[in-house]
Amino acid sequence: xxxxxxxxxxxxxxxxxxxxxxxxxxxxxxxxxxxxxxxxxxxxxxxxxxxxxxxxxxxxxxxxxxxxxxxxxxxxxxxxxxxxxxxxxxxxxxxxxxxxxxxxxxxxxxxxxxxxxxxxxxxxxxxxxxxxxxxxxxxxxxxxxxxxxxxxxxxxxxxxxxxxxxxxxxxxxxxxxxxxxxxxxxxxxxxxxxxxxxxxxxxxxxxxxxxxxxxxxxxxxxxxxxxxxxxxxxxxxxxxxxxxxxxxxxxxxxxxxxxxxxxxxxxxxxxxxxxxxxxxxxxxxxxxxxxxxxxxxxxxxxxxxxxxxxxxxxxxxxxxxxxxxxxxxxxxxxxxxxxxxxxxxxxxxxxxxxxxxxxxxxxxxxxxxxxxxxxxxxxxxxxxxxxxxxxxxxxxxxxxxxxxxxxxxxxxxxxxxxxxxxxxxxxxxxxxxxxxxxxxxxxxxxxxxxxxxxxxxxxxxxxxxxxxxxxxxxxxxxxxxxxxxxxxxxxxxxxxxxxxxxxxxxxxxxxxxxxxxxxxxxxxxxxxxxxxxxxxxxxxxxxxxxxxxxxxxxxxxxxxxxxxxxxxxxxxxxxxxxxxxxxxxxxxxxxxxxxxxxxxxxxxxxxxxxxxxxxxxxxxxxxxxxxxxxxxxxxxxxxxxxxxxxxxxxxxxxxxxxxxxxxxxxxxxxxxxxxxxxxxxxxxxxxxxxxxxxxxxxxxxxxxxxxxxxxxxxxxxxxxxxxxxxxxxxxxxxxxxxxxxxxxxxxxxxxxxxxxxxxxxxxxxxxxxxxxxxxxxxxxxxxxxxxxxxxxxxxxxxxxxxxxxxxxxxxx
Amino acid sequence: xxxxxxxxxxxxxxxxxxxxxxxxxxxxxxxxxxxxxxxxxxxxxxxxxxxxxxxxxxxxxxxxxxxxxxxxxxxxxxxxxxxxxxxxxxxxxxxxxxxxxxxxxxxxxxxxxxxxxxx
Ligand code: SRM
Ligand SMILES: Cc1cc2nc3c(=O)[nH]c(=O)nc-3n(C[C@H](O)[C@H](O)[C@H](O)COP(=O)(O)OP(=O)(O)OC[C@H]3O[C@@H](n4cnc5c(N)ncnc54)[C@H](O)[C@@H]3O)c2cc1C
Ligand code: SF4
Ligand code: FES
Numbered sequence: 053x054x055x056x057x058x059x060x061x062x063x064x065x066x067x068x069x070x071x072x073x074x075x076x077x078x079x080x081x082x083x084x085x086x087x088x089x090x091x092x093x094x095x096x097x098x099x100x101x102x103x104x105x106x107x108x109x110x111x112x113x114x115x116x117x118x119x120x121x122x123x124x125x126x127x128x129x130x131x132x133x134x135x136x137x138x139x140x141x142x143x144x145x146x147x148x149x150x151x152x153x154x155x156x157x158x159x160x161x162x163x164x165x166x167x168x169x170x171x172x173x174x175x176x177x178x179x180x181x182x183x184x185x186x187x188x189x190x191x192x193x194x195x196x197x198x199x200x201x202x203x204x205x206x207x208x209x210x211x212x213x214x215x216x217x218x219x220x221x222x223x224x225x226x227x228x229x230x231x232x233x234x235x236x237x238x239x240x241x242x243x244x245x246x247x248x249x250x251x252x253x254x255x256x257x258x259x260x261x262x263x264x265x266x267x268x269x270x271x272x273x274x275x276x277x278x279x280x281x282x283x284x285x286x287x288x289x290x291x292x293x294x295x296x297x298x299x300x301x302x303x304x305x306x307x308x309x310x311x312x313x314x315x316x317x318x319x320x321x322x323x324x325x326x327x328x329x330x331x332x333x334x335x336x337x338x339x340x341x342x343x344x345x346x347x348x349x350x351x352x353x354x355x356x357x358x359x360x361x362x363x364x365x366x367x368x369x370x371x372x373x374x375x376x377x378x379x380x381x382x383x384x385x386x387x388x389x390x391x392x393x394x395x396x397x398x399x400x401x402x403x404x405x406x407x408x409x410x411x412x413x414x415x416x417x418x419x420x421x422x423x424x425x426x427x428x429x430x431x432x433x434x435x436x437x438x439x440x441x442x443x444x445x446x447x448x449x450x451x452x453x454x455x456x457x458x459x460x461x462x463x464x465x466x467x468x469x470x471x472x473x474x475x476x477x478x479x480x481x482x483x484x485x486x487x488x489x490x491x492x493x494x495x496x497x498x499x500x501x502x503x504x505x506x507x508x509x510x511x512x513x514x515x516x517x518x519x520x521x522x523x524x525x526x527x528x529x530x531x532x533x534x535x536x537x538x539x540x541x542x543x544x545x546x547x548x549x550x551x552x553x554x555x556x557x558x559x560x561x562x563x564x565x566x567x568x569x570x571x572x573x574x575x576x577x578x579x580x581x582x583x584x585x586x587x588x589x590x591x592x593x594x595x596x597x598x599x600x601x602x603x604x605x606x607x608x609x610x611x612x613x614x615x616x617x618x619x620x621x622x623x624x625x626x627x628x629x630x631x632x633x634x635x636x637x638x639x640x641x642x643x644x645x646x647x648x649x650x651x652x653x654x655x656x657x658x659x660x661x662x663x664x665x666x667x668x669x670x671x672x673x674x675x676x677x678x679x680x681x682x683x684x685x686x687x688x689x690x691x692x693x694x695x696x697x698x699x700x701x702x703x704x705x706x707x708x709x710x711x712x713x714x715x716x717x718x719x720x721x722x723x724x725x726x727x728x729x730x731x732x733x734x735x736x737x738x739x740x741x742x743x744x745x746x747x748x749x750x751x752x753x754x755x756x757x758x759x760x761x762x763x764x765x766x767x768x769x770x771x772x773x774x775x776x777x778x779x780x781x782x783x784x785x786x787x788x789x790x791x792x793x794x795x796x797x798x799x800x801x802x803x804x805x806x807x808x809x810x811x812x813x814x815x816x817x818x819x820x821x822x823x824x825x826x827x828x829x830x831x832x833x834x835x836x837x838x839x840x841x842x843x844x845x846x847x848x849x850x851x852x853x854x855x856x857x858x859x860x861x862x863x864x
Numbered sequence: 865x866x867x868x869x870x871x872x873x874x875x876x877x878x879x880x881x882x883x884x885x886x887x888x889x890x891x892x893x894x895x896x897x898x899x900x901x902x903x904x905x906x907x908x909x910x911x912x913x914x915x916x917x918x919x920x921x922x923x924x925x926x927x928x929x930x931x932x933x934x935x936x937x938x939x940x941x942x943x944x945x946x947x948x949x950x951x952x953x954x955x956x957x958x959x960x961x962x963x964x965x966x967x968x969x970x971x972x973x974x975x976x977x978x979x980x981x982x983x
Pocket of ligand 4: 917918919920921922936937938939940941
């Protein structure tokens with residue numbers, strides 16, 4: 053038999069929980085919903101556009117009556133629950149109706165706070181919370197002229213703007229000395245005030261309301277300083293209070309709200325609570341993004357999956373007044389321990405401030421140009437070290453040396469419909485814009501799925517995001533979530549790695565079972581990632597899963613567009629001999645290799661080799677002393693070197709030998725992404741060491757070590773890590789660096805984006821400052837190399853994985 | 865709905881044992897008219913498709929098999945193994961070949977079911 057789930061509150065958080073639950077366990081509960089409002093569930097956020105006349109109520113309904121019927125949910129509209137009897141597990145409505153529960157979900161939202169002044173209950177005084185309030189305001193706007201809004205916060209300003217649009221004369225009375233004091237600092241608040249005044253709103257700051265005047269209905273507002281304002285309508289928007297009276301009367305522990313655990317359970321484990329009514333780890337929330345995260349966790353627990361936890365949210369705010377761009381997030385006032393970076397351009401009406409502590413973003417306020425809000429917010433949530441971005445931070449993400457994309461927003465705006473956005477997949481602007489509109493797409497993932505734009509190399513992601521923003525407008529819940537590894541799971545890369553380590557998960561099947569994968573055997577995104585994570589966690593123990601590797605790694609050669617393969621043997625440090633070259637020439641001739649190319653990585657590439665021939669050609673190469681160059685793998689690729697002091701008149705050290713030693717140490721190791729090394733003999737840097745994942749520049753006094761560079765789509769020069777004196781130290785630091793990268797980066801994240809995400813300071817702490825830690829890392833790297841340095845080509849020439857290279861059968 | 869193939873029972877040919885194909889993998893049957901990819905899923909179902917991605921002809925046999933789908937190695941289209949159809953929103957279809965497994969031996973019919981199921 054189904055258990056009974058009763059939901060009190062037919063609002064945004066409660067119904068989102070029900071939706072999430074239906075996705076996970078549609079048959080588990082018989083669901084009954086009680087809602088005090090006479091409406092079906094609607095999008096409360098969009099009450100502002102309804103008030104402005106930009107939308108109608110029908111447009112903002114989220115779930116109509118048919119939806120409840122379709123999912124067998126019993127809905128009681130206009131019924132308020134007045135009592136919970138926890139012993140009998142029963143709720144009682146105001147009209148005496150009852151319902152029994154096995155589990156109860158409280159989602160009673162908030163109450164608007166009404167100032168305790170005389171006259172607050174007069175007709176014509178409303179809050180701004182629900183559809184009823186909006187109806188009162190719209191009626192007043194049709195009949196009367198003067199409105200006073202008490203409260204210049206987010207809600208108050210949206211109400212004031214709406215009433216102004218409806219033709220009223222509006223004065224906003226605000227107690228503090230600046231508008232939206234919880235979201236804005238003084239300069240931004242001043243700019244906002246000015247542009248709202250230009251639209252026709254009037255403001256009284258530091259205005260203290262003494263009394264609402266009126267006999268049978270409101271006629272005016274009296275302030276402490278003696279002023280009196282005429283008013284036919286007064287909107288009180290001075291704050292909200294979590295609505296927990298019902299829970300409290302049932303003896304459930306409440307403080308500022310209904311107190312819940314990380315699984316969204318109250319002190320009575322049968323009773324859950326979500327939304328604005330709850331207090332979690334001391335915090336209450338008044339925005340939807342965190343409530344939706346809570347809903348997910350709560351549904352997960354109600355479905356008895358019981359793995360996810362809610363750990364609190366950081367929120368950001370945008371004001372929904374058309375034509376005003378405003379963004380704020382986190383702690384934007386700062387204190388003694390913080391620094392501020394400010395950009396103020398009064399001419400363009402742009403103001404940006406970022407508050408930093410220990411080189412991490414603590415908060416941001418932006419006015420006039422909020423394009424980079426989501427980016428700052430992401431950096432804030434990830435705790436990214438921004439030391440390297442500081443100079444450019446306020447100019448935005450578009451200025452970060454993304455080869456040639458320039459100012460993204462203006463660039464996309466000025467493009468023709470026929471302009472190509474995604475060079476990899478040949479998708480033009482018009483197609484993207486049309487698809488977004490036709491298919492009602494809202495997220496980057498959806499645009500990728502439908503158009504393929506930005507789904508390959510990803511360098512056009514910024515352009516696609518800008519198109520999305522300009523086509524659908526800002527999205528209210530821009531809060532970036534912890535990103536799941538792929539659609540097969542809820543968990544992020546980091547959580548999965550932690551689980552593998554801490555819970556001792558030793559194979560892909562165990563990971564998928566313990567972490568409740570949503571698909572039976574994963575997909576081509578998660579399986580290669582898991583295979584790699586397991587390989588790093590359990591060297592020598594984990595057995596590589598060939599079927600979870602991309603074709604190139606599975607067959608140890610690079611697939612070409614015509615289905616043939618390429619073969620790149622390792623040429624240590626780019627140095628070779630006539631004998632080696634002779635055997636390469638002979639082998640190329642013997643197998644009639646169509647193209648022989650000197651690669652950009654100082655090696656020789658045989659192109660156009662049929663798959664069946666691979667083991668034989670490898671056999672010959674291995675007899676001539678060559679091993680695989682791993683040109684196909686997320687692995688150590690090349691170590692480029694220059695001739696160094698042996699020959700070059702400027703050379704300071706033996707860069708060639710250094711490079712060869714590095715390559716001998718590191719070859720064969722699997723990595724999150726490909727890894728390239730280089731050693732230059734002097735700062736002229738002929739081996740291009742400063743655009744490599746790990747680069748060494750020799751100097752008179754020793755070796756400078758550089759990390760996190762790459763060429764390619766988004767060129768990034770390395771960061772200087774440190775200088776060392778001896779070749780032994782170079783090897784140790786390199787091994788330690790490679791091992792932190794292997795242990796901490798996300799699969800398919802190259803060192804450049806990884807260093808940007810976690811910060812150079814972190815790398816320095818692990819590799820430079822902590823000598824014992826560095827040695828331990830290097831030791832772990834060397835240990836795993838014992839199992840990795842087996843030449844895959846020699847193995848396969850000897851018969852391993854034979855089935856990969858021959859047809860199952862020849863017929864016809 | 866499925867278009868009925870013009871199956872002739874007499875042209876089943878034996879192509880090998882189930883264990884010749886790795887789980888979550890594929891092997892190729894080489895044929896004068898073009899390669900045929902024979903897939904084995906994690907739960908030992910066997911499917912055969914023309915080894916040619918409907919996108920740009922990539923060899924599907926070289927892709928990663930997951931669930932009842934394969935991801936093409938060239939540009940990552942996903943193809944349903946049972947129908948040959950590309951996973952939406954991509955559109956296209958690889959021809960299917962009837963296969964059956966009897967006592968661990970795999971039999972393949974060379975009469976392709978070229979019509980895309982209209983689903
Ligand atoms: C063969 C070679 C071109 C050549 O003939 O010179 C080459 C060929 C390919 N490169 Fe490269 N890259 C080659 C040197 C480079 C270099 C130069 C270098 O290493 O100094 C770069 C820029 C440096 C860098 O990596 O930072 C380079 C940056 C890329 C990128 C962009 C990487 C990035 O982080 O943005 C890709 C795309 C990717 O990996 O996703 C790429 C991807 C590829 C792939 C693997 C594309 C693919 O998936 O099929 C090509 C496969 C070739 C094959 O089948 O063998 N190749 N590629 C070079 C092989 C070097 C070697 O000896 O192993
Ligand atoms: C005008 C306006 C604009 C907003 N703009 C934004 C924005 O831009 N971005 C953003 O993130 N957030 C915004 N919010 C906040 C957001 O709407 C709320 O955070 C969200 O609706 C809270 O969801 P909830 O389910 O906790 O509460 P609610 O949506 O308020 O739902 C609670 C429901 O429970 C009912 N109820 C209460 N007690 C009982 C009872 N005893 N019995 C039965 N039913 C009961 C109430 O009638 C109500 O319908 C805005 C809010 C308003 C009012
Ligand atoms: S630049 Fe690299 S990826 Fe592009 S075509 Fe040349 S080899 Fe291929
Ligand atoms: S050829 Fe298969 S995805 Fe392009």
